[in-house]
Amino acid sequence: MSDQDIMAEKYAVRKKSSIRRPWLTLCAFRIDFILIPVLALAFFALQMDRGNISAVLTSTITKDLGITTNQINRIGPRVWLSGQLFAWGLVATFQAFVQSYPAYLVTRILLGICEGGFIPGALYYLSTWCKKDETSLRTSLFFYGQMFASATSSLISAGLLNLSGRHGLEGWRWIFLVEGLLTLFVGIVFTLLIPPNAGDGRPLISFGRWSYFTERESQIIRDRVLLDDPRKAQGHVQISRSDIWKTLKQPRIMQHVFLTLLAMSGFQALTQYTPSMIKSMGFSAIRANALASVPVYCSIVWLTILSIGADLSKHRGPFVLLAITWNVISYACLRKTPYASSQWHRYGVIAVAIILNVGWLSVYCHTPQERSVALALVVMAANCGGISGSQIFRT
Template structure:
């Protein structure tokens, strides 16, 4: 813990030895030269430009990743001659592909730029998703799933890091929650879209599940084109590709406010061209605080993958048709979308993250307890239990991402940490895809018990991390020489060089 708290001290000491630039505490000496109304207007403008584009891309990612649950209610297993356990292997390979390239992809994003790198990824996985309709055997299924994972690797942490450069810390949790709406809405509407496509049945000699991959893959490619044309390149360059340099989303005054307010909130965000070294990666990977966040996300994601993949199939087993089962399953994701945004808003308003995660964990505990006992209930009541067990699991991971982001002490650490936490979620996905086993059908009591145990573990982990942050902040309050965040050198009116610094405190 001591090592983590002092991780920024070398950078601070280095700036002190530079006689040309003296440190200035932004909490005490810097006054903003814009009104609150101006800042609010700029922030809202970015909300309506950046967030919809990123959400749309996340929608495409989740749609192509999660439509296998819809395909399972069609004839894919019969047509390919495979069973549930073999489907699980494909799901695990997709997550493995993401884990394998998550950090390398995020490092390359810093060199190439988010506009080019993330756009290329969307087009690439859109093509793979479309070509899934050509598979005819188990080998083809496995190959396309791992290739889909490799193409998607790094998109989520890359988008999260990019988004963090546009907003202040106090605005992060709500925006992260809104970004993950693309995931949650996709989880909900993919079931509805899938239900609609599958209701067409076989057309022109093509099975319903093949049409599912064709239509949704084509949608992703279209979203990729929108992303390329309309995403602003960076905070300092808000002129999208479609403008051909003739216009920008923001005028000069708005751009100044946007950049300046973020730097004053976190001076470390002043870096223009980020370079991530091997030592940066290693220092982040072994950071104990970050590892706790990683474990929280992994623990929470295992039951998410398990219940979201097989939720529609469990509902179908209760006597509902394939179309109706997919439509009913979407209810859980809609509830999750509403609760995630609400809790994200609570986090930013209260400047506390841990309590919201704890609430989500308690919801999951109650839901899985009910689902564990629902085998004694009627089909309709068991269906409700399935829906509520799908409604809050992903919320823990989403809020945890925002919690980790605001507690990263440098851009390099934040970039790698975002990759790590998404890696952990996908590692949880690998394990989660193995929770529901063929031999456990139709009650799946073993699987549901495992999910219940993981819900308890998530609660314990959140309480432990919150306690650690509280104790660490109390320790920093007793010290006058705690760590600081260092920013760029600026020129004062009298020609004196100053370096922006801010005292560090952990966000609970």
């Protein structure tokens, strides 16, 4: 779409729209109230299934499968997202029945394949509903699903470990089984409630008979987004090899990729083994998993403050820098904490050590194709950071 086409589209939308600010605020609130919880719920399921390895490591999985943590460290709009949810939910459930290391590898690889496109797909879907200056807070609210899952799944795992030995299943098998079944339930809820596309508020459960929005509200939702970025009028976009190459050549995008790669390396290493480290301080496996949830709940408050500040000031860089500086200082404190100090002292340091980057990136992408490729690159960088980070803690 040329600059002239963009200006013409923007003028046309303005001409046919008589949107008053109260209506804009109401519609934005309705979008947040409907869309964010459903997407965050799906992200909750994703993080619960891919992150439960931190909990099962405090159980007897290494002994039962005859493996070490060195071996474990080797693992690195609606129809599409719903299909992924069901696919990884089934794989996550059947993890409970693996009997060998090769079977464990296969299920974890399949889990990664099934989950791979969810985050960039969901972020792109969310961006079609939001204006550019709304992305930081909305992206953070979406990632609350991941953070809430990290914290809550630790509490769920702590309870499930108590079932060890029931019906001949070890504690780690109960974790995989129950959390996998929860994901399948989330998949059903997600499929029934998610709106098909921006401005169309008819979920599958309505059978086309009702909508989350009135006809007037649906028009406002579409117009407010098009006024902000007329390129979104294209609807479904085709991404070519040239689009990918153009995105890769953008220095401002690649800096986000490398920033994420570096930051997530240390972060993933710490979070994956947080329950194990807490357990090594003398706490029981059940108590260690429960205590691991506390810093994540605290980080939700911290991220909210940063995101609101970024959206209000319209400056993302300083807030990202503040978050990274927090990590550097807390990691240094963690490194220098004497092992002879009390278990609660060492736990407190870990809690303090436990990203606006994605929201910042989304704002400065010029086209839907660029935004899609860039978000996928950042997620790939985060996963690569997890691969390198998991090698920090070895048997």
